[in-house]
Amino acid sequence: xxxxxxxxxxxxxxHRIPPxxxxxxxxxxxxxxxxxxxxxxxxxREIHRHAxxxxxxxxxxxxAELPADTPLILFMGADxxxxxxxxxxxxxxxxxxxxxxxxxxxxxxxxxxxxxxxxLSDVLIRHRCIESALxxxxxxxxxxxxxxxxxxxxxSQIRAAARHGRSVRYLVPDPVLDYLNENCLYD
Numbered sequence: 001x002x003x004x005x006x007x008x009x010x011x012x013x014x015h016r017i018p019p020x021x022x023x024x025x026x027x028x029x030x031x032x033x034x035x036x037x038x039x040x041x042x043x044x045r046e047i048h049r050h051a052x053x054x055x056x057x058x059x060x061x062x063x064a065e066l067p068a069d070t071p072l073i074l075f076m077g078a079d080x081x082x083x084x085x086x087x088x089x090x091x092x093x094x095x096x097x098x099x100x101x102x103x104x105x106x107x108x109x110x111x112x113x114x115x116x117x118x119x120l121s122d123v124l125i126r127h128r129c130i131e132s133a134l135x136x137x138x139x140x141x142x143x144x145x146x147x148x149x150x151x152x153x154x155x156s157q158i159r160a161a162a163r164h165g166r167s168v169r170y171l172v173p174d175p176v177l178d179y180l181n182e183n184c185l186y187d
Contacts, residue, residue: 002073004039006062011046011053014088020159021185023047032175054088059096071139072097075146085119094127098135098142112145162186 009026021029027047034040045061046053055074062072074097076084081101084090093099116124129135129142158168163186169177180186 002039004041005075006041006043007034008043008046008058011049012051014052014054025179025183025185029176029179032179033173035175056087056089056092056096059093063096069139071136073100073135073144074098075100075102077101078103081120082116085117094123094141094143097140098129098138098144100135100144100146102146102148159186 007030009023009030011023027042027044031042034042046058049057059072059074066072074093076099078101081099084093087093112124114121124143127141127143129144132144132146135142135144153171158171161171162168162180168180172180
């Protein structure tokens, strides 16, 4: 079991246009979404970084705060994993953390090596672990394909629905929905 899950909103994303919602709004939405769960914490380090946010830099700073033998796991969606080879210093990530990849609709988990870019297929062959318990035995270095209940929703779909006046209730936690409505973020 995980002792803590840190939510780290991106500051200045290096791979895409800046988010429409300000850093202050994004922090508050995450704060509201995770309120009440003692294992969830909000980590503001990327928001306060005055440079593009690179996952490798965030992991380096997290790793420096933790005992060397403490496992660190970076969760990501399958879409992010498929583009991993384009990330800044991506080859360094597995020396800093495990990767837990959540499969979303449209991304086949079976025979994933066949669907990955060549560089990632090699990483999967060398670093894939089948049992989640293995993530607790070493501080970094494994790729775990994390099975989740697949819901075909994304942040971009939620923003588009809100912009077009459609309800996003049940797609976001009620406190986040209240915040979106109070601040007219995606009208």
